[in-house]
Amino acid sequence: MKIDAKGLHYRPMNKIIRDAVAAGEKEFELDNVGGQRYIGTGLNEPVKITINGTPGNDLGAFMNGPKIIVNANAQDGIANTMNAGEIIVHGNVGDIIGYGMRGGKLYIKGDAGYRVGIHMKEYKKQVPVIIAGGTAGDFFGEYMAGGLIILLGMNGKSPIVGDYVGTGMHGGVMYIRGKVDPYHLGKEVNCLELNEEDMKLIGSYLKEYCEHFGFDLNEVMSGKFTKLVPLSHRPYGNLYVY
Amino acid sequence: MESQLPAEFVVNVDHERCRRCKRCVINCSFSAIEFKDKVTPNHRLCVACHRCATFCPESAITITENPLDYKYGYNWSPEIRKNILKQAESGGIILTGMGNPRPYPIYWDHMLIDACQVTNPSIDPLREPMELRTYLGAKPEAIEFEGEHDNISLKTELAPQVKLDIPVVFAAMSYGAISLNAHKALAMAARRMGTLMNTGEGGLHEDLASYTDRIIVQVASGRFGVTSKYLNNSAIVEIKIGQGAKPGIGGHLPGEKVGEDISKTRMIPVGTDALSPAPHHDIYSIEDLSQLIYAIKEATDYKKPVSVKIAAVHNVAAIASGIVRAGADIVMIDGFRGGTGAAPMIIRDHVGIPIELALAAVDDRLRQEGIRNRASILVGGSIRQSADVVKAIALGADACVIGTASLIAMGCRVCQKCYTGNCAWGIATQKPELVRRLNPELAADRLCNLLTAWGHEIQEVLGSLGIIAVESLRGSRERLRGVGLPQETLDILGIKHAGIGQ
Ligand code: SF4
Ligand code: SF4
Numbered sequence: 128m129k130i131d132a133k134g135l136h137y138r139p140m141n142k143i144i145r146d147a148v149a150a151g152e153k154e155f156e157l158d159n160v161g162g163q164r165y166i167g168t169g170l171n172e173p174v175k176i177t178i179n180g181t182p183g184n185d186l187g188a189f190m191n192g193p194k195i196i197v198n199a200n201a202q203d204g205i206a207n208t209m210n211a212g213e214i215i216v217h218g219n220v221g222d223i224i225g226y227g228m229r230g231g232k233l234y235i236k237g238d239a240g241y242r243v244g245i246h247m248k249e250y251k252k253q254v255p256v257i258i259a260g261g262t263a264g265d266f267f268g269e270y271m272a273g274g275l276i277i278l279l280g281m282n283g284k285s286p287i288v289g290d291y292v293g294t295g296m297h298g299g300v301m302y303i304r305g306k307v308d309p310y311h312l313g314k315e316v317n318c319l320e321l322n323e324e325d326m327k328l329i330g331s332y333l334k335e336y337c338e339h340f341g342f343d344l345n346e347v348m349s350g351k352f353t354k355l356v357p358l359s360h361r362p363y364g365n366l367y368v369y
Numbered sequence: 370m371e372s373q374l375p376a377e378f379v380v381n382v383d384h385e386r387c388r389r390c391k392r393c394v395i396n397c398s399f400s401a402i403e404f405k406d407k408v409t410p411n412h413r414l415c416v417a418c419h420r421c422a423t424f425c426p427e428s429a430i431t432i433t434e435n436p437l438d439y440k441y442g443y444n445w446s447p448e449i450r451k452n453i454l455k456q457a458e459s460g461g462i463i464l465t466g467m468g469n470p471r472p473y474p475i476y477w478d479h480m481l482i483d484a485c486q487v488t489n490p491s492i493d494p495l496r497e498p499m500e501l502r503t504y505l506g507a508k509p510e511a512i513e514f515e516g517e518h519d520n521i522s523l524k525t526e527l528a529p530q531v532k533l534d535i536p537v538v539f540a541a542m543s544y545g546a547i548s549l550n551a552h553k554a555l556a557m558a559a560r561r562m563g564t565l566m567n568t569g570e571g572g573l574h575e576d577l578a579s580y581t582d583r584i585i586v587q588v589a590s591g592r593f594g595v596t597s598k599y600l601n602n603s604a605i606v607e608i609k610i611g612q613g614a615k616p617g618i619g620g621h622l623p624g625e626k627v628g629e630d631i632s633k634t635r636m637i638p639v640g641t642d643a644l645s646p647a648p649h650h651d652i653y654s655i656e657d658l659s660q661l662i663y664a665i666k667e668a669t670d671y672k673k674p675v676s677v678k679i680a681a682v683h684n685v686a687a688i689a690s691g692i693v694r695a696g697a698d699i700v701m702i703d704g705f706r707g708g709t710g711a712a713p714m715i716i717r718d719h720v721g722i723p724i725e726l727a728l729a730a731v732d733d734r735l736r737q738e739g740i741r742n743r744a745s746i747l748v749g750g751s752i753r754q755s756a757d758v759v760k761a762i763a764l765g766a767d768a769c770v771i772g773t774a775s776l777i778a779m780g781c782r783v784c785q786k787c788y789t790g791n792c793a794w795g796i797a798t799q800k801p802e803l804v805r806r807l808n809p810e811l812a813a814d815r816l817c818n819l820l821t822a823w824g825h826e827i828q829e830v831l832g833s834l835g836i837i838a839v840e841s842l843r844g845s846r847e848r849l850r851g852v853g854l855p856q857e858t859l860d861i862l863g864i865k866h867a868g869i870g871q
Pocket of ligand 1: 382386387388389390391392393394408421424425426427428429430
């Protein structure tokens with residue numbers, strides 16, 4: 128189904144999509160998208176949505192299965208509390224992407240804003256993945272409780288990540304392609320070298336990632352990565368007395 | 370470090386009457402009673418949960434406050450001195466449970482209800498139908514009809530409404546803070562009484578799947594167990610911003626309580642801390658709040674009312690106005706005496722404002738701005754009895770929320786030790802041997818009895834007021850009078866002093 132989003136408010140537009148999904152439609156192409164919010168929000172079917180233009184906030188919030196391709200930049204709150212599915216953005220994105228994300232993949236070609244992957248969680252086999260090709264802002268992986276975040280810094284901008292990396296982190300793992308100065312780190316994270324297993328793990332996701340955006344996998348993998356893990360699963364355990 | 374703290378309570382055992390059945394030993398979940406030839410208490414460990422005394426077949430146990438007297442000092446009360454000792458021995462933030470126990474004024478107890486005499490007859494609730502029903506959800510400015518004569522239908526499209534058969538709903542208490550059996554009891558009672566329970570922020574256990582039409586599901590900053598299915602299987606979706614017992618403080622379920630079942634419900638690994646900090650971090654303004662409200666509405670196809678829960682704080686009226694304008698269908702305000710599973714004592718006892726004043730201020734503000742119809746107001750934070758419900762509705766609430774009262778009905782003794790996970794009554798615990806002590810069916814019966822009794826009492830008051838529906842009482846502040854309150858308080862409450870007629 129093709130939808131011309133020009134001048135269309137998000138509410139009727141998303142209703143058209145919801146109704147069509149309920150009627151069995153599998154593929155959508157949205158043209159002239161300009162800031163409409165909540166595209167793909169709450170959808171539970173494995174449909175494919177191609178967005179030509181810049182979607183608004185909360186793209187794919189509470190989403191559970193669809194694949195969304197954005198052929199432009201995207202804004203804040205992408206993959207908010209997303210459970211499953213895939214979002215591929217051929218551009219930069221805004222703040223708080225992957226908030227409370229619990230499954231699925233979020234692949235970004237360029238830069239990301241503040242608070243990437245805040246409250247990201249995992250449960251058994253459900254492990255969410257975020258990969259961004261450029262740089263990211265402050266509070267990267269804040270309160271992270273599970274999942275995997277990879278930051279590549281392919282555009283050579285510096286610093287690759289902002290301050291307070293992993294503040295409140297108590298689960299999951301982050302890989303940053305480059306050196307992270309200690310003063311950028313939150314108090315709750317530990318910096319490690321990568322071992323072979325780590326390389327294998329990120330290699331499998333990066334292969335898929337590079338295919339989406341036409342990056343050279345060897346070049347990506349040849350960079351020196353830093354691995355960040357939480358110091359404790361209970362960062363605030365000793366603060367209280369009864 | 371050796372503790373200098375004296376025991377808080379003394380367990381007195383009448384060894385003459387004791388028949389050495391050891392029931393007390395088995396029942397004490399705080400290990401305060403041992404059996405060494407005879408029943409031997411360790412007074413220091415007693416929390417006055419009354420489990421032993423309740424189950425002793427000989428009534429051989431009494432518990433008294435430790436009669437250790439302190440040199441009198443109004444300023445340096447024993448409690449303050451004990452807290453200093455605790456902190457000097459540990460360096461930690463003092464954690465506590467339940468609601469604010471300090472003697473702040475309780476305004477409910479300074480308001481009196483009107484009744485009819487001679488010129489405007491009262492109504493006999495035993496003979497006349499007395500309606501306790503009410504609907505939660507946004508109401509339209511006006512309603513239009515179409516069609517003619519016997520074929521008339523409503524033209525105005527109504528926002529989603531949730532029917533309550535009694536204007537009392539159970540408060541948000543998460544699975545984690547309380548046990549699954551307590552959750553089950555609340556769900557069963559909510560179904561039977563035509564009211565609602567609230568998951569709190571810990572997700573919904575699969576055993577409660579059949580009760581979802583009676584459940585308010587919460588979305589808090591940690592997003593535990595939140596999926597599109599969770600949002601859609603609900604009566605109402607509630608965004609938790611704050612909680613009366615700990616305004617500005619988030620939820621924190623310690624890792625040791627995150628066992629297999631809780632891990633599954635919250636969708637996090639076993640043993641990790643479940644952190645739900647106060648800021649949502651995607652909400653820094655009313656516009657941001659609106660974004661989340663509409664994300665939920667989009668995800669539920671506009672079929673569920675969305676509630677926003679806040680703690681009653683100084684600027685509550687302006688905040689509530691913003692919440693309504695952001696698109697919430699319900700504003701839930703939690704007063705500073707509200708309970709909690711765990712909160713820093715400094716916050717519980719010193720932050721927030723009383724619900725009576727907050728409610729009056731919010732209702733006033735929304736009326737002044739002409740937007741009161743756009744959202745229902747739910748209030749909680751120490752609703753202790755049906756009289757409080759009547760007074761709250763007269764002040765402007767649509768319905769009340771009860772947490773502590775519902776726990777007491779199930780057996781809670783308000784010992785304030787919820788955060789320990791050792792609740793002897795099977796309520797605020799996850800230990801299987803303790804959870805088993807709470808029979809969900811029996812606890813549900815007790816909850817239903819409480820609500821049935823309150824329902825009858827509310828009907829009695831309505832009758833004496835000469836009205837036949839609780840909806841006719843809403844915002845009727847003229848039917849309240851204050852006693853012993855200064856003018857400024859009366860002005861905030863919008864009521865006259867007792868003795869003043871119409
Ligand atoms: S429960 Fe009562 S009778 Fe039984 S051992 Fe304890 S004090 Fe004695
Ligand atoms: S729920 Fe249990 S631990 Fe908490 S106050 Fe009540 S009896 Fe005590």
